[in-house]
Amino acid sequence: MRPPRNDMRMRDIETEEQLWDFMTTPTEGLVEFASRLEGDVIILGAAGKMGIELAATLMRADRQAGVNRLVHAVSRFSDPSGEGRQTLEELGAHIHAGDLTEREFLDSLPDVPNALFMAGVKFGSSRDWRLTFHLNGIMPYLVGERFANARIVAYSSGNPYPHTPVDGAGCAENDALVPRGVYGWSIVARESAFATTALRSQNQRICLFRLMYAQHLGYGVLVDLARMVQDEDPVSLRMPAINLVSQRDAIDVSLRALGQCRNPPLVLNCAGPVVRVRRIVEQMAGAMGKEPRFADEEADEALLADDSRAREMFGAYRDEPDEMIEAAARWVMRRGEYWDRPTLFGKVNHTY
DSSP: OOOOOTTOOGGGOOSHHHHHHHHTOOOHHHHHHHHHOOSOEEEETTTSHHHHHHHHHHHHHHHHHTOOOOEEEEEOOOOTTOHHHHHHHHHTOEEEESOTTOHHHHHHSOOOSEEEEOOOOOTTTTTOHHHHHIIIIIHHHHHHHHTTTSEEEEEEESTTSOOEETTSOOBOTTSOOOOOHHHHHHHHHHHHHHHHHHHHOTTOEEEEEEEOOEEOSSSSHHHHHHHHHHTTOOEEOSSOEEEOEEHHHHHHHHHHGGGGOBSSOEEEEEOOOEEEHHHHHHHHHHHHTOOOOEESOOOSEEOOBOOHHHHHHHOOOSSOHHHHHHHHHHHHHTTOOOOOOOOOTTOTTOOO
16 A cells, blocks of 8 residues: 655545545645644534544644644534544544534533534435524524634535626625525524624634535545546536635635634635536546536536635645546546535535
């Protein structure tokens, strides 16, 4: 087995070990920020694949910065395999297992100055609107109320943005939201909950982190498209373009955003460049020796976000779209691990 390399490019990843090392490598900017960040960190909703890699990235940055910091990982840990909890324990995170909607459990959590809120629900939201609003609206308010004196980076989504022309930059943070579907409205409820707790506590600082389509080789839009190309399935062009940012770059920005939390909350898009779906599929088909196949009429508008603010704050991302596209194609051809978490990209009616 080839050992991981810190200088590896995404397209050269061949093993799960290399993928883990690549996705949890902190930037120099994050290491420098970790050296300045005071206090422990709590990750709320830490057991998801992104939460686990975020914890690992932060801990690597702390080690490189020479910082001795406690990282608390909070989740229901409902996965029967227990793999997520085991990984976090092996990393050295302090585990807190429980339900964030229960005040008794919330009160039992340690008081820390830095929090990342990653809990919530998307898939299945249209089938159970009560649960969706409970987890995406009420739970954030309870968390915001509990950590009234903390800096909180609250993971959100650009899903409620209106569709915009594919030849444009997408929606900026100040653009009006036009939510469609239960999930979109629940995202507005989540952000409103944190905005309300910030209004009630001037000691609280918040960043509403609107993430669009973070790419990984275990899951994500690019891997889903590559699997369709491999299977020679036609790709719909009803959603004709997409923002592309790697998961490790999204993690980097969200952690460094702890230093940008404000009251009233700062809204921050993290999205990456806009890329046409047709171009993605054609590039993948060329790499895989397949004929690109398409379905539906290509639309003129798509769900897109402009993340100029994040790039001005933190600089350019490490991973470019062409690199990510090629990497996804190669990973699928190698039959790399797939987490079986379809993104449902192309759900233009926003029904999940």
